[in-house]
Amino acid sequence: MKxxxxxxxxxxxxxxxxxxxxxxxxxxxxxxxxxxxxRLLRDWPPQTFxxxxxxxxxxxxxxxxxxxxxxxxxxxxxxDPGITLPVHSRRVGLExxxxxxxxxxxxxxxxEGRRVVVALLLA
Numbered sequence: 001m002k003x004x005x006x007x008x009x010x011x012x013x014x015x016x017x018x019x020x021x022x023x024x025x026x027x028x029x030x031x032x033x034x035x036x037x038x039r040l041l042r043d044w045p046p047q048t049f050x051x052x053x054x055x056x057x058x059x060x061x062x063x064x065x066x067x068x069x070x071x072x073x074x075x076x077x078x079x080d081p082g083i084t085l086p087v088h089s090r091r092v093g094l095e096x097x098x099x100x101x102x103x104x105x106x107x108x109x110x111x112e113g114r115r116v117v118v119a120l121l122l123a
Contacts, residue, residue, distance in 0.1 A: 011037040011110060017103045019074055020122050029122070036063045036117045037110045048123045049077050057119070058086045065117035067093040067109065071102030073121045 012035055016023045021030045024040060034041040044059065046052040049072050060068050068087050070079070076098045087094045097105065099120050106118040 012040055013107050013110060014103045017100060022099075022103060022120065022122065032119075032121050032123070034059055034063075034117060034119045035106065036065065037115075039063060044119060046121060049073055049079075049121055052079055052083060052121070054083050054086060057084060060117045060119055061086060061090060061092070063117050064115065065092055066115045067095065067117070069102045069106055069109075069116060069118040070094065070096045071099035071118060071120040072096060073099055073123060076101075 012024055014022055014024055014035070015026075021028055022033070023029070024033075024035065029042060031042065032044040032047050034044050041059065044056065046056050057068070057070075070084075072079075076096065078096055084094055095102075095105070099122065102118050102120060106116055109116040
C-alpha cells in the first residue's frame with residue numbers, strides 16, 4: 001500500500017509497505033527493523049513472531065520513546081507479557097498491531113512530533 005504523508009524534514013517516514021517489505025527513504029527493506037523519526041536500525045534480529053524475545057524489545061529503549069508500536073507481521077498477534085516487560089517497566093506505552101497498521105500509525109504520530117518508535121516484523 002502506498003502512503004501519502006510527506007517526510008517531515010529529516011525525519012524518517014514510511015513511504016509504502018506491502019507483505020514482507022517497507023520503503024523508507026527510498027530504500028526497500030525486507031528484514032525486520034526498528035524505526036524512530038531520527039534513526040533506522042536495519043536487520044533487527046527477530047525475523048518472525050515466534051523468534052521475538054524480551055531482549056529484542058530492549059533495543060528500543062535507548063531511543064527514549066514515549067510510545068512503542070510493535071508490528072507483528074500480516075496479522076495481529078500479542079506477545080507474552082514477559083516479552084513486553086522491558087517496555088512497560090520503563091513506563092513507556094506499547095501498542096501491538098499488524099505491520100500495516102503499525103506503519104500507518106507510526107507516520108501519523110511521527111508527523112505530530114511524537115517520540116514514537118516502531119519495531120516491525122516483516123515476515
